[in-house]
Amino acid sequence: MTWFETPDDAASRLERTGYLADPGLATTAFLAGRLEKPLLVEGPAGVGKTELAKAVACAADAELVRLQCYEGLDEARALYEWNYKKQLLRIQASGGEESWGETHDDIFTEEFLLTRPLLTAIRRDQPTVLLVDEVDKTDVEVEGLLLEVLSDSQVTIPELGTVAAVRRPYVVLTSNASRELSEALKRRCLYLHLDYPDADRERAIVAGQVPDLDRRIVERLVDTVGRLRDLDLKKAPSIAESVDWARTLVALQVRTLDDDAITRTLGAVLKHASDTERAVKELGLGS
Numbered sequence: 312m313t314w315f316e317t318p319d320d321a322a323s324r325l326e327r328t329g330y331l332a333d334p335g336l337a338t339t340a341f342l343a344g345r346l347e348k349p350l351l352v353e354g355p356a357g358v359g360k361t362e363l364a365k366a367v368a369c370a371a372d373a374e375l376v377r378l379q380c381y382e383g384l385d386e387a388r389a390l391y392e393w394n395y396k397k398q399l400l401r402i403q404a405s406g407g408e409e410s411w412g413e414t415h416d417d418i419f420t421e422e423f424l425l426t427r428p429l430l431t432a433i434r435r436d437q438p439t440v441l442l443v444d445e446v447d448k449t450d451v452e453v454e455g456l457l458l459e460v461l462s463d464s465q466v467t468i469p470e471l472g473t474v475a476a477v478r479r480p481y482v483v484l485t486s487n488a489s490r491e492l493s494e495a496l497k498r499r500c501l502y503l504h505l506d507y508p509d510a511d512r513e514r515a516i517v518a519g520q521v522p523d524l525d526r527r528i529v530e531r532l533v534d535t536v537g538r539l540r541d542l543d544l545k546k547a548p549s550i551a552e553s554v555d556w557a558r559t560l561v562a563l564q565v566r567t568l569d570d571d572a573i574t575r576t577l578g579a580v581l582k583h584a585s586d587t588e589r590a591v592k593e594l595g596l597g598s
Contacts, residue, residue, distance in 0.1 A: 318340075321338075329519055330359070336503065344367075350481075357550055358507055358508075363483060367440050373438035375439075376428050379445070380448045388427055389429050391430045391466075397423055401414075428441070433460065435480070447492060461500065513550065514530060516554070524560060545583045563576070
């Protein structure tokens with residue numbers, strides 16, 4: 312399958328899904344599909360890393376399979392596990408009339424296998440985007456588990472052997488860079504760093520997502536979000552929160568985004584009381 316014909320094709324098809332890609336991003340997205348290389352996307356939270364995987368899936372009419380990473384994630388949750396309850400019932404049902412060898416061969420078969428996201432993506436014969444989200448939150452052991460998937464699109468199940476991909480998935484890994492990933496993992500991937508967009512691009516994103524919002528309000532909103540990001544906040548506003556703020560203003564039928572309207576709706580973009588207090592003070596909203 313050809314995911315994208317050219318970088319321009321990637322940009323235009325992603326844009327039709329509502330995702331605006333600059334030339335560098337579009338080129339990398341194209342190459343990930345053409346070279347069948349996993350794409351590691353790194354950057355601060357809320358800059359569109361996860362949305363990129365969703366947009367690729369939408370643009371290619373592919374299924375999105377997501378592995379949400381977290382501390383403590385293990386092989387059983389990422390790859391596969393055996394249905395122990397069903398195996399136990401099968402053993403009990405045999406009534407001891409079969410040898411252990413016969414029982415063993417029977418219970419370690421497809422019927423007793425529970426597939427998790429990595430194995431699911433490998434086994435699908437339809438176009439698939441595999442999103443390994445926030446890979447930096449996992450342990451090093453899980454990174455090791457990913458290496459075989461990333462390099463060869465296959466996994467090894469001791470009881471069943473090697474399961475190779477019928478159709479290589481388009482793989483996107485995201486990282487907030489909370490810890491340094493291994494060189495072995497990076498070596499297997501194309502790399503893309505995403506940061507907050509410039510004001511022009513963010514205005515285009517907000518206007519595209521919330522077309523009913525007045526252009527002047529979009530400009531004030533984006534300018535305010537940019538000023539908030541320059542403050543030393545616990546959590547800077549993400550692109551998604553800029554869009555949420557825009558939708559909030561439409562819902563409230565705000566006609567002018569003055570200081571009072573900004574103060575009343577800051578909860579759409581700031582999620583800590585201390586950040587709100589600081590924003591009100593630093594932006595002079597309470598004066």
